[in-house]
Amino acid sequence: MKQLLPLILLIAHILPIMAGDGSSAQSPLTVTQALARKNDHKSYYVSGYIVGEYRDYSNNKHFYYLAPPFDGTSAYLIADDVDEIDLNRMMPVQIKDYVDNYNLDENPQYWHKRLTVKGTLTDYFTLPGIKNLTDWIAPAEPLDDEARYWNFYETFETKKAYTPDGSQMYSGGTYASAETCLWKFVGATYGNSSNDMKWDNAAAHLRLTESTSGEPGYICMLADKTDGIGYLRLWAARYKEDKGSASFGIFLSNDQGKSWEAIQTDVAIEKELTEYQFKIMRPGTWRVKIAKTDNSANGIDIDNIHISDYYTPSAVVAAPAEIPVRLWSAPGALCFEASQPADIRIYTLAGVLVNEQHIAGHGSLPLPAGFYLVSTPTTQVKIIVRE
Template identity: 25%
Template sequence: MSRVRKLFGYTCLVIVLLLTFVTIDSSKAATTSLTVSQAIQLQNNSVNMVEGYVVGKPISTSTVITSNYSDDYALAIADVSTETNTEKMLYIQIPSQFRPQFGLKSNPELMGGKIKVSGNLTAYFSHPGLKNTTQMLMISSSSNPNEGESNGTYYDNAIGKTGESLKTALHTIIDDHTEISYANVWGALRKTDEDPTNPDNVILLYTGRSQSKYANGSGVNDWNREHVWAKSHGDFGTSMGPGTDLHHLRPTDVSVNSSRGNKDFDNGGTLNGEAPDTYSDSDSFEPRDEIKGDVARMIFYMDVRYEGDSGELDLEVNNVVSNGSAPYHGKLSTLLQWHKQDPVDDFERHRNEIIYRDYQHNRNPFIDHPEWVEAIWN
């Protein structure tokens, strides 16, 4: 009889341990989210949670609408809030219990917001999708697009700080990013600066021209890789680190890039013949109004990212021009003006997200939090 009791006890213990393992494993699965790109690759009917931005309502295999929604039955999510390529979207089936809260006809303000959904990863509208949805959670609204960045914890150590303490905190956060080679910058720029209306093209920084992704090289009308923080300002060249940092590398027209050279940024000069509303003189360059803020925020990023530790250069913004080979860039007062004049736009946000997600795994904090510019350089 005692042997039977022992056997029964051992059996119960094994069952308890198995149940505990299953519970722990299920809990772990429930809290781990896939990206949309991962979910698109994993269309095997497995149950998973996916995290992404609401980008529209699918109505066919290759069509997603962004207004005039006819019903609340489906939505599309992507890894970036500005995605327009349906091949990079996951189609979500919305069951009746979630339609009052997550249907786009009833809640058009969800566009651009970030959500988590769980269900079976399987085709919907003959497109990579998620069906039999069991859970839908709002992470951040479109009115606060940075609320959910990096699961809401990326900038935790910077919140509430100002001045040098804020700058130090941000440097620690964005430091030690993944570096790529200068040769790989070509391919990266084809993704980061893709024309949102033509995926075969990139947008050139100074001219604003949409040009074939593969029309790059040294020809007079080709595009090449512009170092917005001129690489001679610190003499870092094209070495991995500041020389290949995508947060300040942009595709530009070859001849316009040449006319900019290594000049600091400031207002005034002679009108450039190729780039609209662009001026330069012997020691400064003024880009068109639509990208003035973009340029300023790239320069501010470089100042914070490269602070002289780990054998790196200490890059600093100053209030002069003609900085030459010194690790300085100007002109601070003008860049602060440009930052206010030209606020962050969706192209910048989209670019920041791609660099963070696919390449360097760090962000430009002045795109996510423009108010931190004044908090540091007041």
């Protein structure tokens, strides 16, 4: 039975939520369903995992984060898949009224947890989004903070940190990161030109060791990561002026770079900046190498590398066959549906007990507008009651 349990938990994790019609908190639309409504400007309940935060839209480019560290912006990104990295399968959710209590910078424990909201399906940052929220059902407490496993990230933003080995641009060098570790560049250089495809100011630019000939370029860590590797995410694109195809691969070493194991090779590089994710799940001590895997002279840019520790995501939790108590808000009230009698306690966020009730069946309890923590026999839920 112990061997079957991880599989059962995984199945519970990856199965999509049952589709609803969006009319109530008990029958929300999935993100896929909401996207299919194509901004019809009607109000629905929508449920999805908080996969990141949206930062800005500028010069026809979307700026967003799907892994820590977060900025604490006023927009979530939600999706049906907790590991989603395709922006086309996500929806931005306007959280300006809730940002103080739920932004991912100060509240990273909400990342990768399920949120249900009611709001208008409308254009938001040029994407199909959700605005003008009238109900908010936060993830159930207590929550495991998965962001604590994501401490390794590299943005290549500091030009003075790069020291070239020689006068030739692609002779290689080292990049002394203020964020992670020392990186070795071979057939690569610091890419901050107008033609480099980068997230902010710079990226690692890989080509060949002799620019237009030689061996494929790479960057690799010159220090060990001791907490294992769970997920590796990075952004990549072809150098803007290069028209041909190019590819890259991910390699691991557990002997301080003496030998390398191929994890993924010949990953096709897109023209535009694209995020890639690799689920590695290796405990132990490792170094990572990111390399071109084609012999063409076409350059590629690598940016915003995020590597998590080896861990078991808390989202992989067995869902009970039946939830004894469902809670949601209505104007001036807390609504409930209890499949069996239960005791609930309602607290302010400061911990002051507001009400204590024995409930059964369907009903509601009057409450002044505000934020509350509702405790049931099986969980705790944050509820926002509006006037």
